[in-house]
Amino acid sequence: MPVTIGAKKKLRQDKKRERINLATKKKAKEVVKKFKLQPDKKKLADVYSVLDSLSKKKIYHANKVARLKSRLSKLLGKKPSVSKPTIKTSTKVKSPRKKKTVV
Numbered sequence: 001m002p003v004t005i006g007a008k009k010k011l012r013q014d015k016k017r018e019r020i021n022l023a024t025k026k027k028a029k030e031v032v033k034k035f036k037l038q039p040d041k042k043k044l045a046d047v048y049s050v051l052d053s054l055s056k057k058k059i060y061h062a063n064k065v066a067r068l069k070s071r072l073s074k075l076l077g078k079k080p081s082v083s084k085p086t087i088k089t090s091t092k093v094k095s096p097r098k099k100k101t102v103v
Contacts, residue, residue, distance in 0.1 A: 021059050028054055032072065039076045047072055 002008045028050050035043045048069060055065040 024054060024057075024059060032068070035072060036075065041076065044072060044076055
């Protein structure tokens with residue numbers, strides 16, 4: 001238990017900040033989850049905005065935000081593709097060089 005007046009005030013501030021930080025983290029997780037279900041450019045911009053604000057407020061570390069943004073942008077790049085049959089092309093094997101004879 002805090003003893004001094006300043007310590008009591010600090011405890012109150014910490015509890016308030018913790019509630020705010022947890023709420024914003026929860027919001028970020030929801031936005032990311034929605035994006036993962038249906039990725040598109042508009043949702044990606046919204047996710048970037050939320051993540052950047054968390055980084056600016058020092059709730060998430062800047063490197064974590066960069067990592068998340070990178071992974072999410074990769075999801076946008078992937079398209080559900082129909083598997084195409086792969087055609088194997090034969091590679092030509094080069095014959096060894098002939099030695100030149102000096103006459």
